[in-house]
Amino acid sequence: MPAISTRQQQILDFLREYHADRSYMPSIREIQLACGISSTSVVDYNLRLLERDGHIRRSPDISRAIELVGDSEADLVEVARVPILGAIAAGEPIPVPEAGAYAGDDDRESLSLPPELTPRDTDNLYALRVKGYSMIDACVTDGDIVVLRHARDARNGEMVAAWLSMQEEATLKHFYLEGENVRLMPANPSMEPIVVPADSVQVHGKVVAVMRRVAA
Amino acid sequence: MPAISTRQQQILDFLREYHADRSYMPSIREIQLACGISSTSVVDYNLRLLERDGHIRRSPDISRAIELVGDSEADLVEVARVPILGAIAAGEPIPVPEAGAYAGDDDRESLSLPPELTPRDTDNLYALRVKGYSMIDACVTDGDIVVLRHARDARNGEMVAAWLSMQEEATLKHFYLEGENVRLMPANPSMEPIVVPADSVQVHGKVVAVMRRVAA
DNA sequence: TACCCTGCAGAACGTCCGTTCTGATTTCCT
DNA sequence: AGGAAATCAGAACGGACGTTCTGCAGGGTA
Known part of the structure; x- marks a missing residue:
């Protein structure tokens, strides 16, 4: 050439x-x-x-x-557009997706999920900005964006965004249902799990991906 | 309508x-x-x-x-394609990008970087897969993909991928040059920095983004 | 110097193509 | 059934547009 x-x-x-x-x-x-x-x-x-x-x-x-x-x-690639519904922080309630708020709504800010991070099923996906350092045991830090699939329950081992009503705290943990209790395991294997009554855990969604932009 | x-x-x-x-x-x-x-x-x-x-x-x-x-x-979005050059692990040498290995080479595996994670300048970008849990203090864990811009030095505060020749170890840390020493700070503020002689630190690149696919 | 190749200027040709005008046909509502 | 609105047919106008032809200027080479 x-x-x-x-x-x-x-x-x-x-x-x-x-x-x-x-x-x-x-x-x-x-x-x-x-x-x-x-x-x-x-x-x-x-x-x-x-x-x-x-x-x-x-x-x-x-x-x-x-x-x-x-x-x-x-380099035009087909991507899934995911709306950013708000922020998730330790002490604040987790934003809840309203019906039909997932795709197509161009009002709110959104994020494109590259094919490598896109799950088979792209339904009911939304994203939250992480505020603060409370979820560092899940390898998620301030400024990260977590992509979630809306769900009210989870299978054992899945990573969920949950609200702990006893502690009044939002958290990201691996989910294990054990009888009447739920064991929540940090992603960091060197940290201790917590066990709480199942009815004090409200699962909001399953974590699908995490994205982080590092400041130049 | x-x-x-x-x-x-x-x-x-x-x-x-x-x-x-x-x-x-x-x-x-x-x-x-x-x-x-x-x-x-x-x-x-x-x-x-x-x-x-x-x-x-x-x-x-x-x-x-x-x-x-x-x-x-x-939903067709223009994305930057970044080649995945290999893996980064604590005890293994960091793969080095050869000249001209950045874009256009469709041989190797590659990754599309969504616009939200794309820096102004898309030159000299490459990606590495993270193996093991040694970089968990940088909020980076096994299976993550780190996107780097090739560089042999860094400005203070930037997060770099570096090879520590004394420890024979690859690491991701925030970089601070202090006289003849380099202070390497974990992203996790609760962990201790390490200080090593500047000539025992080889910077390979600056971290631009981190992406994580969470198992369903 | 003669010659060729590349790049540019100007003009003209013929077709491509959006637009518009008039009028016919169909559909729908009362 | 009657009339209005929607849809379609045919033709023509005029500008938009790709193409092509001729000629000129510089630059390198034998």
């Missing part, structure tokens, strides 16, 4: 920029105007070179039929 | 199908032909209705300037 000329780079940049707002491509005369070129033939000439070198594809005799190839468009 | 007519549904389906192969939109006459309509004015008429009801957007007097709105294309 030969090195690209200044003029061609200029055109390519304009194509990307134009395609970003509108979702169609500029006409040759629009390229001419935007790049300060004096003739449509020069645009055509450079577009031919760009096509020869594999940067774009064109369909003859068709208006605005320029396609960007091998471009950032190749 | 009024119910959509058969004819309009037919046109909408064709628009989606056409846009899937090519990446531009059909002309009015192509729509006419594909949908078996006898006049361009009928196509125009129905396109007006589709635009009025918010299914498409059009730009007057511009060829093929139809845009699909609120389509499934809405």
Whole structure:
């Protein structure tokens, strides 16, 4: 792939920029105007070179039929959009998803879950921002985002977000039902589990993923 | 939003199908032909209705300037692809990115970084899988994926992946250069920092993000 | 110097294509 | 049944647009 000329780079940049707002491509005369070129033939000439070198594809005799190839468009990935419903902190009640609040609602802030973190079933997912350091025994720290699937119960071993009504505290722990008690195990194996009566634990959801942006 | 007519549904389906192969939109006459309509004015008429009801957007007097709105294309998100170069574990050397190994190489496994976790600059990013529990003081545990930017040094406060040649150990810590020593602080504020000579610390990269998939 | 290749300028051609106007046909409501 | 509104048919207008042809200028090479 030969090195690209200044003029061609200029055109390519304009194509990307134009395609970003509108979702169609500029006409040759629009390229001419935007790049300060004096003739449509020069645009055509450079577009031919760009096509020869594999940067774009064109369909003859068709208006605005320029396609960007091998471009950032190749990194377009289908992702699951998860709404961020609020924050979870030790001493504060856990926000509860209202019916139908999961997908499609573009009002609230949302998060895109990359395919590698997306579970088979994307129903009833929501996300909470973690406030404070109280859940550090679950390897979750201030500023993290936890992705949850709404659930009122859990199977043994699953990690849940739960409200402990005796302690009046929200927590993230691995869940084990043992007779009439629930044993809640920190993810950190060096820390001690806690055991509480089953009816004092309200499961809000199962933890699906954790995401952390580290400050530069 | 009024119910959509058969004819309009037919046109909408064709628009989606056409846009899937090519990446531009059909002309009015192509729509006419594909949908078996006898006049361009009928196509125009129905396109007006589709635009009025918010299914498409059009730009007057511009060829093929139809845009699909609120389509499934809405959950296509531009993501940064980051190669997974290997694993990081306490006692094992940290994999080193070779030149040009960052983007574009589709051989190796890779990860898509959602926009919310993507730093301004996406150069020199790579990812490592975490093995074992040795980095739990950085709130990073077995199975996590850490995203790094390749760097040989760091500014104070940044979280780095480093190799401690005295301990022969890889670690994730906040970095502080203090004279001839480096102080490495765990993310967990309740744990003790370690101080080692600066020349016994080899910085491999700065931590950009951490992602964790929690087992169902 | 002669020659060729690359890049650019200007203009013209013919078609592509959105738009519009008139009128017919169908659908729906009372 | 009658009338209004929705939908469709056909044709034509005029601008938008890709294409092509001719010619010019610089730059490297034999």
